[in-house]
Amino acid sequence: MxxxxxxxxxxxxxxxxxxxxxxxxxxxxxxxxxxxxxxxxxxxxxxxxxxxxxxxxxxxxxxxxxxxxxxxxxxxxxxxxxxxxxxxxxxxxxxxxxxxxxxxxxxxxxxxxxxxxxxxxxxxxxxxxxxxxxxxxxxxxxxxxIGAHGIRRGAVQAEDRVLVVGAGPIGIAATIFARARGAEVTVMDLRQNRLDFAKRELGATHIVTAGPDTKAQLEAMTEGEFFDVVIDATGHPPSMNAGLFYLGHGGRYVLLSIVPADISFPDPEFHKRETTLIASRNxxxxxxxxxxxxxxxxxxxxxxxxxxxxxxxxxxxxxxxxxxxxxxxxxxxxxx
Incomplete structure (x- = not known):
């Protein structure tokens, strides 16, 4: 064969x-x-x-x-x-x-x-x-x-404000199933064509082009509260490290991507949010x-x-x- x-x-x-x-x-x-x-x-x-x-x-x-x-x-x-x-x-x-x-x-x-x-x-x-x-x-x-499992692991509900970081296939999958649960979904990526796809085909509530002012932009659009659930689907260690800072207090951070690297967060930032950190595999x-x-x-x-x-x-x-x-x-x- x-x-x-x-x-x-x-x-x-x-x-x-x-x-x-x-x-x-x-x-x-x-x-x-x-x-x-x-x-x-x-x-x-x-x-x-x-x-x-x-x-x-x-x-x-x-x-x-x-x-x-x-x-x-x-x-x-x-x-x-x-x-x-x-x-x-x-x-x-x-x-x-x-x-x-x-x-x-x-x-x-x-x-x-x-x-x-x-x-x-x-x-x-x-x-x-x-x-x-x-x-x-x-x-x-x-x-x-895989996206559906990550959304289930993150216990996403209709009242949640969700940020999906990375609009590749896995991020797209997470967006589809977060939207299916009725959540408000913001998708962030570097590529405008993927963001346009998320808005046009997937019904993303908001799209954000990642850049130097990302945190300030997300802070402004959420009135300083940030997101109830952040889903990382980038497979990029700096993005995975940064995702904690887009999470609101009491939020859930779901890592859908995996990399051969160490991921780290400042403990005071992690604790003050009472963060729930979740790995999602397969x-x-x-x-x-x-x-x-x-x-x-x-x-x-x-x-x-x-x-x-x-x-x-x-x-x-x-x-x-x-x-x-x-x-x-x-x-x-x-x-x-």
Missing amino acids: KTLICPEPGALRLIDRDEPKRGPGDVLLRVRRVGICGTDYHILGGTQPYLSYPRVMGHELGAEIVEAPAGSSLATGTTAVVVPYLSCGQCRACQRGLTNCCRRVSVLGVHQDGGMAEYIAVPAQNVIAAPELTLDQAAMVEFLA ALTDDFAEVMRAMAAGQVPTAALATHRAPMTEGAAAIPVWAKPETGVIKALLEV
């Missing part, structure tokens, strides 16, 4: 390898769409902290079921969403239902080879039948679920279900999100171009 592999940072290569064998309890899937994620760009750039090379990337998958275990309700030919976080089921986190942060979690496309290939075999519990979704939509569920099955319900209800502008696409056979040339900010990518899809 054709497979797109990252043998080392900065390189992508289309190769042939054997089709996977379906093990007991596994589902064999025909991959049809692969969403390109910030994680993939970091892997290509050599800045993703959790993997070794070579690696087949791809964890945002829209697929068709080829073969499932006997007695499974997963029917051949059905469109499927893949939950790419393979959990052990045994550790304390898993036993408490927190499979997203399993001690031994293995994420497709990061800790083990993912879906930039014609076929993949994954455990049946990680496959969700989605006959009501298009293949494009199925490939977008995972990244949207997503749970309930988050996937929430996204799929929202898609089915027409609450997610998936057609607008899918700004770029190419056949997987052209992925080695396309992905490095999509990684450049000037390309204007929101979500790029490989068609397999």
Whole structure:
């Protein structure tokens, strides 16, 4: 089968390898769409902290079921969403239902080879039948679920004033699901095109271009009270450090992004706000279900999100171009 592999940072290569064998309890899937994620760009750039090379990337998958275990309700030919976080089921986190942060979690496309290939075999519990979704939509569920999980972790309510810092795909996902809860959402980014997208397509209440006077601007627009919830989706340590200062007293600070760096805050500032600091990692099955319900209800502008696409056979040339900010990518899809 054709497979797109990252043998080392900065390189992508289309190769042939054997089709996977379906093990007991596994589902064999025909991959049809692969969403390109910030994680993939970091892997290509050599800045993703959790993997070794070579690696087949791809964890945002829209697929068709080829073969499932006997007695499974997963029917051949059905469109499927893949939950790419393979959990052990045994550790304390898993036993408490927190499979997203399993001690031994293995994420497709990061800790083990993912879906930039014609076929993949994954455990049946990680496959969700989605006959009501298009293949494009199925490939977008995972990244949207990360945003939905962050909003759930932040306990966002309709009365909250929310600041989303970073209007990439994860920030966009957080904006969608904060708005779905009725919150007032301000989106901040350096890129005007992404801010315009957040206002036009996502219903962001306010947009702010980040700059030297950011704090003063946010202070003025909130009458000095700042925000009940700040969501950082930048993956940029200085931005993550600065986010505390945009948080109101009694607020919740949710870190959706992860970086191989130390994040620090002045303790007096942290304490006087009685800050709740929250990490948000991956997503749970309930988050996937929430996204799929929202898609089915027409609450997610998936057609607008899918700004770029190419056949997987052209992925080695396309992905490095999509990684450049000037390309204007929101979500790029490989068609397999």
